Amino acid sequence: MNSGNGTNNDRSRRLAVNGAVALLALFLLIIPNFVSLAAREILVLIATFALLALGLNVVVGFAGLLDLGYIAFYATGAYTWGILSGAGPIRLPFTGTEFWGEWGFWIILLVVLGINMCIGVMLGSPTLRLRGDYLAIVTLGFGEIVRIVANNLDNVTGAALGISRIPHPKIPFIGYDFGLNPLPYYYLLLLLLALGITVIRRLDHSRIGRAWIAIREDEVAAGAMGVSTFKMKLLAFAIGATTAGVAGVVFASKSNFVSPASFDVFASFLVLCAVVLGGMGSIPGSLAGAVVIVGVPSFLQLRFPQLDEYRYWMFGIILVTMMIFRPQGLIPSKRREAELMLEGDPDIPSEATT
Amino acid sequence: MSDYLLEASKVTKVFGGLTAVREVDLTIRPGEIRGLIGPNGAGKTTFFNCITGVYKPDGGQVRLDGSRLNGLKPHRITKAGVARTFQQIRLFAEMTSLENVQVGMDAKHRAGAISAIFNLPRHRRENEEGSVEGLRFLRFVGIERYANEPSRNLSYGDQRRLEIARALGTRPKLLLLDEPAAGMNPREKEGLMDLIRKIRDSGVTVLLIEHDMKVVMGVCERVAVLDHGEKIAEGAPEELQRDPRVIEAYLGRGAAEDAAGA
Numbered sequence: 001m002n003s004g005n006g007t008n009n010d011r012s013r014r015l016a017v018n019g020a021v022a023l024l025a026l027f028l029l030i031i032p033n034f035v036s037l038a039a040r041e042i043l044v045l046i047a048t049f050a051l052l053a054l055g056l057n058v059v060v061g062f063a064g065l066l067d068l069g070y071i072a073f074y075a076t077g078a079y080t081w082g083i084l085s086g087a088g089p090i091r092l093p094f095t096g097t098e099f100w101g102e103w104g105f106w107i108i109l110l111v112v113l114g115i116n117m118c119i120g121v122m123l124g125s126p127t128l129r130l131r132g133d134y135l136a137i138v139t140l141g142f143g144e145i146v147r148i149v150a151n152n153l154d155n156v157t158g159a160a161l162g163i164s165r166i167p168h169p170k171i172p173f174i175g176y177d178f179g180l181n182p183l184p185y186y187y188l189l190l191l192l193l194a195l196g197i198t199v200i201r202r203l204d205h206s207r208i209g210r211a212w213i214a215i216r217e218d219e220v221a222a223g224a225m226g227v228s229t230f231k232m233k234l235l236a237f238a239i240g241a242t243t244a245g246v247a248g249v250v251f252a253s254k255s256n257f258v259s260p261a262s263f264d265v266f267a268s269f270l271v272l273c274a275v276v277l278g279g280m281g282s283i284p285g286s287l288a289g290a291v292v293i294v295g296v297p298s299f300l301q302l303r304f305p306q307l308d309e310y311r312y313w314m315f316g317i318i319l320v321t322m323m324i325f326r327p328q329g330l331i332p333s334k335r336r337e338a339e340l341m342l343e344g345d346p347d348i349p350s351e352a353t354t
Numbered sequence: 355m356s357d358y359l360l361e362a363s364k365v366t367k368v369f370g371g372l373t374a375v376r377e378v379d380l381t382i383r384p385g386e387i388r389g390l391i392g393p394n395g396a397g398k399t400t401f402f403n404c405i406t407g408v409y410k411p412d413g414g415q416v417r418l419d420g421s422r423l424n425g426l427k428p429h430r431i432t433k434a435g436v437a438r439t440f441q442q443i444r445l446f447a448e449m450t451s452l453e454n455v456q457v458g459m460d461a462k463h464r465a466g467a468i469s470a471i472f473n474l475p476r477h478r479r480e481n482e483e484g485s486v487e488g489l490r491f492l493r494f495v496g497i498e499r500y501a502n503e504p505s506r507n508l509s510y511g512d513q514r515r516l517e518i519a520r521a522l523g524t525r526p527k528l529l530l531l532d533e534p535a536a537g538m539n540p541r542e543k544e545g546l547m548d549l550i551r552k553i554r555d556s557g558v559t560v561l562l563i564e565h566d567m568k569v570v571m572g573v574c575e576r577v578a579v580l581d582h583g584e585k586i587a588e589g590a591p592e593e594l595q596r597d598p599r600v601i602e603a604y605l606g607r608g609a610a611e612d613a614a615g616a
Contacts (some may be wrong), residue, residue: 199471205481207456207463207481207484218447224432225523228429
């Protein structure tokens, strides 16, 4: 009935959305050139958290698995680069920057995908048999185990002292060193975010995304409809783990130092807050959540250093206010509407017409 | 190999000290609409859950087209050709009606994560087919106009229909309906009976749990009666209405004697 009009509307709406995304991308690309060094550092921090939130959104938002130990995968990513770059106390064969040269960071970025996927599957296969609260408690425990292992494995992770002098990335051939300048990290993170968003969006709009949402909505019914629930939950877990691992590698190379202190439970909660605040199951939501959760307090602190003591207090106020007035999140998820070719079919009796 | 689509023999399920289903035999030929009735707590839904793998039976065997089902995970049983609806509606509330059906249809799809990430032809083809065919299933049950509506917004009767469409989406050989008429008004029940016949005519065998005797008598050729977890009778609906064991199960011993005396 309204199909002709509808497609026209759809087209103009899609044009508007694409335009807005292009403008936002342009804004993100040029913004660091207009702000101070301190603000650039904050931008890197926000982008790192956005990558983390993007990954956790797959686990919590799509598949509905409450993972309270998510930061463990960020840690394994960071430590992987720390150890394999040769900066740690242990030297493995065929590793280290002198072996890999300028390619090291980029190779490890790929290696971490594999390693973290394995770790995700290893931690996931025993824990994902549990549901709801039990899963939350066990993942909380696993997150702590990873941190405590890092804190005690002296000759691999450097224990509480951590690993320092982790090399910065270099661009092969032209030999550009990222150094301590936040800008190249920011652009690298934007690139990784764009890549991650593309991959996760495509999964979301496939049978895998449908299976995740089905599991979140009703696991028993999903199983009865042929969804291999365990495999799909494991996949969500592994994708979350790899995303966090990539963020971890960038973090370690930027700060050139990792220690267990960066990976406590609070960090897990912070990422979870970003996802919940932004809107569970919504990709733009979790990114917006990361901007608010990390950006707002950091910029406030930059402007009003005296407010630092009230940081978490304000944080709490914002969260409670949000949960009261907009519990579905900043940018709630919306199921994609299919473009339909409705055919009139007078044979079918319908209740709604009477 | 076998004349029967479903062969359940001596299916038993025990919860603690309670035997919810005791050595129930049930065989269904292809193309039948079979009824399964019994008083509340007779074990009908438990029997369904044993067939579909939600519970592991403690004894007995379930075969579909001659191959064993018991011991398989629920999603494997669905892929083998048994689909079901639920007594309490269990739709994916936040998903649109069409997506609900697509989840069912994905049981037959094979594109994996790599296909989806790189937007490979198989993924595109299956997604395309899913939305076209999914719409066809919605039309089949008569709720095509709600395709883009989140399923939680549908009326009760339409949600029941959507559950049937979702189950049909898995392309089953055998469809198990668990009290599909519950909560429907008489007009909706008429429509449901037509739909059940239409499903059978499309080549799907139906096993129906139902309390509403009008519906059972209206569509089923044969009916099995469970009471206290045991099958106490089986036959054509008219025979069962006179069967003293069935009357006793539903109305008590006195009523059965009255009926016999009359």
